[in-house]
Amino acid sequence: MKIDPDNPADLSAQIAAAIRDAIVDGTLIVDERLPSEAELSEQFEVSRPTVREALKRLAAQSLIRTQRGATGGAFVNRLSFEAAYPQQITTSTLLLSMNAVSFGTACEARYALERACAPLSADRRSADHLATMRAEIHRQGQPGLTDEAFCASDVAFHRALVDGAGNPVLSYQLAGAVEAMQPLMNMITFTARDRARIIALHTDIADAIEAQDGVATSAALTALEAETQTLAASVFASRAARS
Amino acid sequence: MKIDPDNPADLSAQIAAAIRDAIVDGTLIVDERLPSEAELSEQFEVSRPTVREALKRLAAQSLIRTQRGATGGAFVNRLSFEAAYPQQITTSTLLLSMNAVSFGTACEARYALERACAPLSADRRSADHLATMRAEIHRQGQPGLTDEAFCASDVAFHRALVDGAGNPVLSYQLAGAVEAMQPLMNMITFTARDRARIIALHTDIADAIEAQDGVATSAALTALEAETQTLAASVFASRAARS
DNA sequence: AATTTTCATATGTCTTACAATTAGTGTTTG
């Protein structure tokens, strides 16, 4: 594990890359303790602050954790799906907001991915997932609900649908696509009539899931996508007209 | 933008979180220059190394870039899909290898997501994407190809399929699912007969895409998934028997 | 034996300093 002092890249970036590679290729295994900062600075022939910057880079990616004290140090993290979620969501959100991705494109991706989960979720959903979906539908019908709370409930509903597939890899990937849409959804004002239509489609989805009918679930998702796209188009059109 | 000195969390983590939040909620916009390290250390009332550790955390997530020199400093990055790919792939790969995700689960997720792209890709694929797919099929038929090269070509084929949908959000999400499978696929030994079957299915997919037949594309993907699962099951079974 | 104290070790933070890079500025020179 060596670094090139002539490399124009920052030493801390090089050191971080070297350690990251060691983790990815299995040279460093989960829960293994890295050498202390002082030892690393000797090994790489750099100062301790430089080593620390490298370790902070890795910590930012949840690849290591640090612990103070006598038996402390930096340890290789077991990257859990739970820990990876926030990262994935932040990145997805920024990708949408910084790259002028249209609402239509993001929405299309989201529903395409959800339809991918539909047959699996219809097949495997537990009573728990179904109950969550029904509960969120009920919440969405409550009077006095703000648009933001409505959107948050919408996200919770769809995540229950996705989690119903019982595949952590799918849940992880979908989390990014679904949650990243929330800021875009929050730009929409939902009238009572809009909400009623969405709730009706949610009910269709929940019914199809309950009946373990994957095809019907997909169809209902397609209808919901169309509804969402139409709604967004009208909102953006009226907003454009006003300005 | 403040931090709490009584917070048990590292100051650099708090500072990084504060700046990240400012980027996510739009307080800091793309290409905006952050205050210099010296100014930040005054604002947050910490030392420069601490500020630097915070900035390195953000740099590790591609949220900022730094530039040396007179007009240098730290700038908010436009998070591009290209820059986010490697991150997404590394994270997905580690999630699979560190969480005892079975081959079956990962494979199921991958093909479910690919099927989500199939109708869109069949509808929109350019001649370019089709040509890439045909070229990779041809490469896969070359004699003397190593298993690793075969897998790499397989990934390239599937990425062309996904990119054909012309939806960057889908391409981004799929990159993680497809690329992260590669280490798992590399554990498989492909006999000449295995390869022939896979190539035949790839050809079916390319034909369906060329005919812009989304249903046929999905069906071919389902067949390929079944083939891959069967193949993997036999490989792992014989490996288990040997040991 | 249980509790407290001490101690060694490691990370967290601060201070100061210098090196390297780079845009702008001023000066010299053709």
Add this chain to the structure above:
DNA sequence: CAAACACTAATTGTAAGACATATGAAAATT
């Protein structure tokens, strides 16, 4: 006058040393 050049100031990159703080383990004490 214009162009090349040297200088300057600002900023990040790296280094070295020190102290603060947390923490587990060993030693001392009750």
